Amino acid sequence: xxxxxxxxxxxxxxxxxxxxxxxxxxxxxxxxxxxxxxxxxxxxxxxxxxxxxxxxxxxxxxxxxxxxxxxxxxxxxxxxxxxxxxxxxxxxxxxxxxxxxxxxxxxxxxxxxxxxxxxxxxxxxxxxxxxxxxxxxxxxxxxxxx
Amino acid sequence: xxxxxxxxxxxxxxxxxxxxxxxxxxxxxxxxxxxxxxxxxxxxxxxxxxxxxxxxxxxxxxxxxxxxxxxxxxxxxxxxxxxxxxxxxxxxxxxxxxxxxxxxxxxxxxxxxxxxxxxxxxxxxxxxxxxxxxxxxxxxxxxxxxxxxxxxxxxxxxxxxxxxxxxxxxxxxxxxxxxxxxxxxxxxxxxxxxxxxxxxxxxxxxxxxxxxxxxxxxxxxxxxxxxxxxxxxxxxxxxxxxxxxxxxxxxxxxxxxxxxxxxxxxxxxxxxxxxxxxxxxxxxxxxxxxxxxxxxxxxxxxxxxxxxxxxxxxxxxxxxxxxxxxxxxxxxxxxxxxxxxxxxxxxxxxxxxxxxxxxxxxxxxxxxxxxxxxxxxxxxxxxxxxxxxxxxxxxxxxxxxxxxxxxxxxxxxxxxxxxxxxxxxxxxxxxxxxxxxxxxxxxxxxxxxxxxxxxxxxxxxxxxxxxxxxxxxxxxxxxxxxxxxxxxxxxxxxxxxxxxxxxxxxxxxxxxxxxxxxxxxxxxxxxxxxxxxxxxxxxxxxxxxxxxxxxxxxxxxxxxxxxxxxxxxxxxxxxxxxxxxxxxxxxxxxxxxxxxxxxxxxxxxxxxxxxxxxxxxxxxxxxxxxxxxxxxxxxxxxxxxxxxxxxxxxxxxxxxxxxxxxxxxxxxxxxxxxxxxxxxxxxxxxxxxxxxxxxxxxxxxxxxxxxxxxxxxxxxxxxxxxxxxxxxxxxxxxxxxxxxxxxxxxxxxxxxxxxxxxxxxxxxxxxxxxxxxxxxxx
Numbered sequence: 001x002x003x004x005x006x007x008x009x010x011x012x013x014x015x016x017x018x019x020x021x022x023x024x025x026x027x028x029x030x031x032x033x034x035x036x037x038x039x040x041x042x043x044x045x046x047x048x049x050x051x052x053x054x055x056x057x058x059x060x061x062x063x064x065x066x067x068x069x070x071x072x073x074x075x076x077x078x079x080x081x082x083x084x085x086x087x088x089x090x091x092x093x094x095x096x097x098x099x100x101x102x103x104x105x106x107x108x109x110x111x112x113x114x115x116x117x118x119x120x121x122x123x124x125x126x127x128x129x130x131x132x133x134x135x136x137x138x139x140x141x142x143x144x145x146x
Numbered sequence: 147x148x149x150x151x152x153x154x155x156x157x158x159x160x161x162x163x164x165x166x167x168x169x170x171x172x173x174x175x176x177x178x179x180x181x182x183x184x185x186x187x188x189x190x191x192x193x194x195x196x197x198x199x200x201x202x203x204x205x206x207x208x209x210x211x212x213x214x215x216x217x218x219x220x221x222x223x224x225x226x227x228x229x230x231x232x233x234x235x236x237x238x239x240x241x242x243x244x245x246x247x248x249x250x251x252x253x254x255x256x257x258x259x260x261x262x263x264x265x266x267x268x269x270x271x272x273x274x275x276x277x278x279x280x281x282x283x284x285x286x287x288x289x290x291x292x293x294x295x296x297x298x299x300x301x302x303x304x305x306x307x308x309x310x311x312x313x314x315x316x317x318x319x320x321x322x323x324x325x326x327x328x329x330x331x332x333x334x335x336x337x338x339x340x341x342x343x344x345x346x347x348x349x350x351x352x353x354x355x356x357x358x359x360x361x362x363x364x365x366x367x368x369x370x371x372x373x374x375x376x377x378x379x380x381x382x383x384x385x386x387x388x389x390x391x392x393x394x395x396x397x398x399x400x401x402x403x404x405x406x407x408x409x410x411x412x413x414x415x416x417x418x419x420x421x422x423x424x425x426x427x428x429x430x431x432x433x434x435x436x437x438x439x440x441x442x443x444x445x446x447x448x449x450x451x452x453x454x455x456x457x458x459x460x461x462x463x464x465x466x467x468x469x470x471x472x473x474x475x476x477x478x479x480x481x482x483x484x485x486x487x488x489x490x491x492x493x494x495x496x497x498x499x500x501x502x503x504x505x506x507x508x509x510x511x512x513x514x515x516x517x518x519x520x521x522x523x524x525x526x527x528x529x530x531x532x533x534x535x536x537x538x539x540x541x542x543x544x545x546x547x548x549x550x551x552x553x554x555x556x557x558x559x560x561x562x563x564x565x566x567x568x569x570x571x572x573x574x575x576x577x578x579x580x581x582x583x584x585x586x587x588x589x590x591x592x593x594x595x596x597x598x599x600x601x602x603x604x605x606x607x608x609x610x611x612x613x614x615x616x617x618x619x620x621x622x623x624x625x626x627x628x629x630x631x632x633x634x635x636x637x638x639x640x641x642x643x644x645x646x647x648x649x650x651x652x653x654x655x656x657x658x659x660x661x662x663x664x665x666x667x668x669x670x671x672x673x674x675x676x677x678x679x680x681x682x683x684x685x686x687x688x689x690x691x692x693x694x695x696x697x698x699x700x701x702x703x704x705x706x707x708x709x710x711x712x713x714x715x716x717x718x719x720x721x722x723x724x725x726x727x728x729x730x731x732x733x734x735x736x737x738x739x740x741x742x743x744x745x746x747x748x749x750x751x752x753x754x755x756x757x758x759x760x761x762x763x764x765x766x767x768x769x770x771x772x773x774x775x776x777x778x779x780x781x782x783x784x785x786x787x788x789x790x791x792x793x794x795x796x797x798x799x800x801x802x803x804x805x806x807x808x809x810x811x812x813x814x815x816x817x818x819x820x821x822x823x824x825x826x827x828x829x830x831x832x833x834x835x836x837x838x839x840x841x842x843x844x845x846x847x848x849x850x851x852x853x854x855x856x857x858x859x860x861x862x863x864x865x866x867x868x869x870x871x872x873x874x875x876x877x878x879x880x881x882x883x884x885x886x887x888x889x890x891x892x893x894x895x896x897x898x899x900x901x902x903x904x905x906x907x908x909x910x911x912x913x914x915x916x917x918x919x920x921x922x923x924x
Contacts, residue, residue: 032663033553035600036649036675044646044655044663050306051655051663053643083643140643 001007003098005121006076007128008089011063016096016128017122023077023084025092028054039140042066045086047077060139061112066090066097078133085137096123102130150363154195156295161188162241169234176225183488185233186215187508191208192240194407200365203258204243204880210262211236219488220465223267228335230529232264269630282873289332298392301352308346309657315342340774355395357435357442358386364406364433374844378417378428379410380786385435389443401509402522405532406431407445408506413530425449437558438670444534444643454526455481462487482522486510507907523558537641545666547658548614548628551602554664556637557626561669563615568608568627575608575627581677584613584625588784589617593625594676616669624678626669639666703814704766705783705807708752715786715805715812716777722769729758732778738824740767751800751825754779768817773825779814784808835859838870838883846874850889850905857915874916875885877902885918887911 004019024047031043031054040060042097045052054075056066066073075086086091102119109117116135120127165188172181193208211233217223239261315338322335330663337777363379372379390398414420415427421427431448455478462484468476476484488507513520513534524530545556546565566573566586574585582593593613597604602693611627637656642665646652653668704716731742732750741750743765750765758778765776786807792814794803802816834875837854839846841863851861854874862870873883877890877900888902889911895902 024491030662032665033604034646034649034652034665035553036651038645038648041643041645044665046663051640051642051657053646055645081644083641085643137643137645 005096005098005123007078007093007096007125008036009091009093010057010089010131011061012090014093015131016098016123016131017076017078017087017131018045021078021080021117021133023079025074025076025093026086028052028073028075028086028088041105042088047084047086050084052077053083053087054088055137055139056088057136058088058090059103060136061110061116063112078137080134080137085133087133087136096125100121101125102128105129151199151247151649154199155244157195158192158240159248161191162237162244169237172229173234176227176230182218182225183507185237186212186219188237189215189240189674190508190561194400194403195307201247204240207239207258207261210265214265229265229267232261235264236261258886269713278514282399295319298525301349305349308342308349311342312346315339321727322383322388324326326845332802344829352392355387355392357388357390357395357444360399360402361386361433361435363405367403367584368410368431371407371413376412376416377410379402380430381416382430382432383434384432388437388442390435390536394442398536400536401512402444402446403431404506404509405534406433409446409448409530409532413448415451419451420531423451424479438561441535441537444536446534447529447531447533449529452486452528452530453522455524455525456486458482458484479523482524485522486520510584513614516753531617545656546614546634547632547664548596548612549632550596550600553602553606553633554658554662554663555596556635556666557614557616558653559634559671561616563617564624564693565631566613566615568611568613573613575613582625586613586615586625589623591625591676593627594630594673594678596626596672601677606630616673616680624673624676625648626672626676637664637666642746649675680693702787703807704764705812706766707783709758709778709780711780713783713807713810713812714779714801714815715788716766716815717817720768720770720817722767722774723780724764726762726765729761729763732758732763741778743767743776744773748774750774750776751820751824752776768820770817770821770825773821775820775824777820788814835862835871836866837872837874838864838866839874840864840876841878846876850874853908853911854915857912861916872915887914887918 005016006019006022006025007014007016007038009015022046026047028045031045033043034041040056041054042054043061047052058066072106074092075088076091076092077086079085098121100122102121105117105120113129116132118130118132121130165185167456168181168184172178172185175181189208189211193205193212196208198203211370214223214229214233218229219658237622239258318335319339322332335676336911361383362675364383368379368381368413407430410429414431415425417427420429429448429450430743431446433446433617435442437443437445445608457478459473460483461469465474466485467484485506487903490881510520513536519535521533521535522530523533526751545558547554547556549555564586568575568584572587576583577583583593584591584593594610595601595604608627611629612627612631614631615623617623617624619776635658637658637856639654642648642652642655646655646665650671651665651667652671652781653666656664656666658664704718704721705713705715708714725743727741732753733740733742735747739750739753740747741763742748748767752765753763763778764780765778768775768777788805788807792803792805795801798819800815800819801813802819803814804811806812835858836858839851839861840892841847841855854861858873870883872885872887872891873881874887877888879888889905890896890900890902893904893906901913905911
């Protein structure tokens with residue numbers, strides 16, 4: 001019940017990431033592209049001598065592409081399977097407390113959201129979609145093939 | 147040796163600690179296979195090591211326990227309570243002895259036969275209690291250790307902190323540059339920088355070890371082993387400078403030792419057997435380490451009897467490891483892989499060196515635990531090759547940084563053969579059906595453009611790029627064209643995220659000095675994505691090549707057609723370059739053909755009796771380090787290597803023998819003979835000997851002088867002051883010299899005492915000149 005959530009905006013939509021999974025929120029400045037990698041891999045960046053694999057969440061959800069050209073981007077740093085990732089989001093808002101367990105969303109969502117959604121949680125600011133970090137990192141099947 | 151013993155003790159202690167729980171659990175449940183295996187592994191390791199260190203009691207004990215446990219593993223014996231107690235008593239005794247070794251004492255006196263007897267099937271009663279001496283040894287505090295053991299995690303943490311510190315320093319440096327500071331602050335900052343650099347170095351080194359540390363004990367081990375077994379083994383070690391994570395080295399130590407023991411014990415035959423099989427008496431065991439992409443490869447190759455796959459299969463069927471029906475479908479490689487199954491053995495008899503050929507399962511489990519692979523490859527009667535592949539994580543590798551369209555990448559230096567400019571003199575870059583082919587000094591290699599592989603636009607013209615000739619693991623050469631090459635750097639490579647690795651192009655990521663990430667390429671992956679067909683060498687071919695290469699290195703030769711049309715080969719090393727001269731520059735002069743090349747007149751071979759025509763003639767300019775000569779030819783056919791047997795010519799001559807080169811016979815030109823016959827006569831000692839000839843004697847000056855000069859003398863006249871090495875005078879005259887030749891005009895000597903030489907006795911004269919030169923030479 002008391003799980004903390006990080007509220008972020010991806011593709012204009014406010015969603016929640018489990019705060020326990022997020023190590024920190026950073027502003028990325030350098031971004032080294034990885035040629036031939038899946039499209040949602042925006043590139044590599046370094047944070048305190050660790051290499052971060054930067055994931056473009058918008059791209060991972062197949063909702064377009066984040067604009068990475070004009071320098072600083074906000075990103076949430078997570079560790080998954082021994083590797084560190086930076087998830088590029090539009091905006092990092094706040095940390096809120098979950099008021100309910102995740103409940104299934106029974107309405108039809110976009111294919112991308114469908115893949116990463118863990119369910120709907122109630123918060124003080126209304127219901128939010130809880131997003132699975134692993135799903136964001138894995139990207140879509142089509143993106144992987146690309 | 148003390149270090150090795152300390153390592154051994156530390157290892158045994160760790161294993162004993164870990165084993166504590168297992169032993170109890172095994173006692174409760176003797177049928178538990180996993181526990182049995184781990185106990186077996188322990189006694190096996192102890193046995194392996196103490197044979198090397200000469201702890202006969204330990205060896206006898208552990209061997210006995212291993213025997214008993216092996217029977218259990220093979221299902222020949224049921225682990226009853228009596229056996230369990232006996233094994234536990236043996237392990238206790240081993241622990242006591244190790245404690246004694248650690249305390250630096252003599253091995254406690256005592257008799258282990260009761261313990262060993264208790265292991266035998268149907269034995270009664272359990273071992274005697276601990277000996278008093280051993281108890282004392284255990285109770286006494288061990289002396290202060292000279293080394294401490296640290297967890298690798300701690301080192302990792304220290305290393306990442308230091309890396310952070312470097313980045314913080316860089317940041318500080320940038321700010322200091324931006325704001326005006328006074329000299330003392332700069333000085334202090336510089337000191338800080340130097341200290342941080344030192345520290346980073348030291349920390350990095352704590353984790354890395356040259357694999358040499360692992361190899362250094364091998365020759366001795368093999369020597370002792372082979373002496374014990376009555377075999378002759380030559381160890382050939384290569385690649386000791388490959389650096390490997392310390393932890394990796396520790397993990398590889400046992401498996402490697404094990405494989406080598408097996409190779410010497412089961413692989414290499416006794417000298418008599420080897421001779422019978424047509425091999426050299428001395429077996430060759432080569433151990434080599436090299437880096438390949440993101441892996442370290444350790445090859446252990448012996449030229450022994452090899453592994454009989456069919457026998458393995460039979461054994462496996464009788465041991466119940468595989469079904470008969472499945473066995474028939476096994477490929478040769480799969481047959482060999484059976485060697486890694488627990489409880490399988492090919493050895494006819496049990497020896498104390500490597501047991502029953504078991505332990506290979508231990509080897510495999512150890513290597514797999516660190517994410518590595520063991521491969522076996524063998525040919526019956528020709529040899530066995532074991533390859534350990536272990537990952538490169540956290541290893542520091544030397545790399546070359548290159549860039550394309552402003553983005554930096556790193557290429558492991560171990561894969562780089564050479565670097566050439568695409569527009570260089572000896573390089574030709576062509577396109578055939580869209581595919582690039584680079585010809586570098588006559589050698590054709592496929593070319594791939596990094597820009598195309600990565601899908602990046604490059605603004606550097608193709609001809610201005612740099613070609614990096616790469617040799618990926620187990621593959622053939624190819625050339626990679628990049629925009630620019632930058633620097634050699636030592637990089638700490640870490641595995642990249644799966645999404646990045648999935649491209650197949652990269653071996654890992656790393657941080658450059660300025661803190662920005664760099665991707666490290668996997669050369670084999672680049673080739674694959676770049677569509678280069680690497681001719682993967684046939685495994686069997688590699689095996690066959692191995693022993694031959696160890697005995698004789700192949701020779702690079704230049705294959706050409708001579709003026710008389712025969713196919714000939716000349717060692718590449720003696721050919722300086724190829725010249726083209728007009729036929730008019732070739733003259734018969736001073737007894738042989740000579741050719742004028744630039745300002746030099748060189749003796750010319752290869753053109754005798756041939757029609758030169760009146761155009762141009764091509765010749766090799768040969769060099770033996772001191773002299774040059776020419777060798778005329780019609781056309782160059784190819785570069786090749788001689789790896790087949792050479793049939794030697796019966797008598798010395800221009801052609802030293804015949805061999806198959808590129809599948810056709812070719813005559814091998816003997817450069818020694820060429821130089822001996824064309825240059826040798828005109829070769830002179832560095833300081834020519836002096837010969838004094840009467841100035842007034844026209845015959846001497848006109849007729850004799852050329853002969854004397856040809857024999858290597860410098861001729862001076864009567865007026866020359868100082869000593870001459872040789873004086874020639876007409877018979878009847880008296881000269882004051884140590885070496886003198888007198889010439890007479892009549893064929894017959896005047897009397898018996900006359901030592902003069904008839905002046906047209908050319909042979910006698912030359913002989914006298916030669917012996918005077920040898921005697922009077924400096």
